[in-house]
Amino acid sequence: MPELPEVETVRRGLAPAMEGARLERLELRRPDLRFPLPVGLAEAVEGRHILSLGRRAKYLLIDLEEDQTIISHLGMSGSFRVEEGPASEAPGAFVHPRSKDEKHDHVVFHLRSGGGASRVIYNDPRRFGFMHLWKRSELDTYPSFVGLGPEPTGNVLDAGYLARRFAGKSQPLKGALLDQGVVAGLGNIYVCEALWRAHLSPQRKAGSLVTPTGRPKASLLVLADAIRAVIADAIAAGGSSLRDHIQTDGSLGYFQHSFSVYDREGEACRTPGCNGTVARIVQAGRSSFYCASCQK
Structure with a gap:
C-alpha cells in the first residue's frame, strides 16, 4: 500500500485544489469502502470551507470549519484525481494501468473556489481504503493515532x-x-x-x-x-x-x-x-x- 511519501505526494497534489475551497456537496456513491462510511457524513460537511490538508503517518487529513476533519486512508488501490469544468479525464501520462471505470469512483468532493467549480474524485477498485469523520481538536484520540511515534520528517526523530x-x-x-x-x-x-x-x-x-x-x-x-x-x-x-x-x-x-x-x-x-x-x-x-x- 502507499507509504508515507506517496501520501505526502497526494496531499501536496490536492492542496492547491482543495485548500480554501467550499465543499458544496459530498457525493457518496456507495455506503461503504473498507468500512461503512460515517452515518450523516455528507450532511455534516457540506457547505464547509476546507481550511487545510494535513497528514499523519499514512493518513490524509482534510481539515474543515467547525472543528471537523475527514481522515482518509488510501488502502491498496485508492487514488484521488482533480477535475475542473466538464472534463472527465484525469491529465497525465500513465506508465502503469489504473482504473478509469467510473464504477470505482466512490466519493466525489464538489468544490467551489475563486477559480470556479471543480471536483476531487476518490477512486478505489479494491475498496481497501476508508474515510472517517473526527473532531480536529481530538485527533490524538483517533484509534489509529493513539501511541503513534514521531514523524520521520520532523526534528523529534534523532x-x-x-x-x-x-x-x-x-x-x-x-x-x-x-x-x-x-x-x-x-x-x-x-x-x-x-x-x-x-x-x-x-x-x-x-x-x-x-x-x-x-x-x-x-x-x-x-x-x-x-x-x-x-x-x-x-x-x-x-x-x-x-x-x-x-x-x-x-x-x-x-x-x-x-x-x-x-x-x-x-x-x-x-x-x-x-x-x-x-x-x-x-x-x-x-x-x-x-x-x-x-x-x-
Missing part, C-alpha cells in the same frame, strides 16, 4: 530518541523500525533503503546500536540521518508509484527507479567499492532486501 527506544532490545532492527509506535509512517520499502544507506543489516539487534549507558553509537547517528534523507528524497521525487499508486494529476512518481536495494534481488550492490549482491530474506512475513557484504 539518534537520541532512537537510542531511548532501542535500548536493551534484541528485536531485529528491521522490525524495530517498522513499529509504528517507534516511527510513524515508516514502511517496508523505505526501511530497506535507509538501512542500506546506513550500511546496517536488517537482522542486526536494535539494542546493539546503543551503548551500555544508553547513548547512541555512531552507527545510530548515521541511521537517523539516513531515515530522514530517504524519506525526503522520495517525497521530492513524488513517491515510489508501485502498483496502483498515482499522483493526483494522473502521473507516476519516479523514486522507484532510484531504489538501491528494494526489489533488486540478485543485482549488484550499488555501494561504491562493494562487490556484493542484493539478497532477499523474509522477516515477520515481509521481504527484506539488503547486501550482506556491506550491511553489518
Whole structure:
C-alpha cells in the first residue's frame, strides 16, 4: 500500500485544489469502502470551507470549519484525481494501468473556489481504503493515532530518541523500525533503503546500536540521518508509484527507479567499492532486501 511519501505526494497534489475551497456537496456513491462510511457524513460537511490538508503517518487529513476533519486512508488501490469544468479525464501520462471505470469512483468532493467549480474524485477498485469523520481538536484520540511515534520528517526523530527506544532490545532492527509506535509512517520499502544507506543489516539487534549507558553509537547517528534523507528524497521525487499508486494529476512518481536495494534481488550492490549482491530474506512475513557484504 502507499507509504508515507506517496501520501505526502497526494496531499501536496490536492492542496492547491482543495485548500480554501467550499465543499458544496459530498457525493457518496456507495455506503461503504473498507468500512461503512460515517452515518450523516455528507450532511455534516457540506457547505464547509476546507481550511487545510494535513497528514499523519499514512493518513490524509482534510481539515474543515467547525472543528471537523475527514481522515482518509488510501488502502491498496485508492487514488484521488482533480477535475475542473466538464472534463472527465484525469491529465497525465500513465506508465502503469489504473482504473478509469467510473464504477470505482466512490466519493466525489464538489468544490467551489475563486477559480470556479471543480471536483476531487476518490477512486478505489479494491475498496481497501476508508474515510472517517473526527473532531480536529481530538485527533490524538483517533484509534489509529493513539501511541503513534514521531514523524520521520520532523526534528523529534534523532539518534537520541532512537537510542531511548532501542535500548536493551534484541528485536531485529528491521522490525524495530517498522513499529509504528517507534516511527510513524515508516514502511517496508523505505526501511530497506535507509538501512542500506546506513550500511546496517536488517537482522542486526536494535539494542546493539546503543551503548551500555544508553547513548547512541555512531552507527545510530548515521541511521537517523539516513531515515530522514530517504524519506525526503522520495517525497521530492513524488513517491515510489508501485502498483496502483498515482499522483493526483494522473502521473507516476519516479523514486522507484532510484531504489538501491528494494526489489533488486540478485543485482549488484550499488555501494561504491562493494562487490556484493542484493539478497532477499523474509522477516515477520515481509521481504527484506539488503547486501550482506556491506550491511553489518
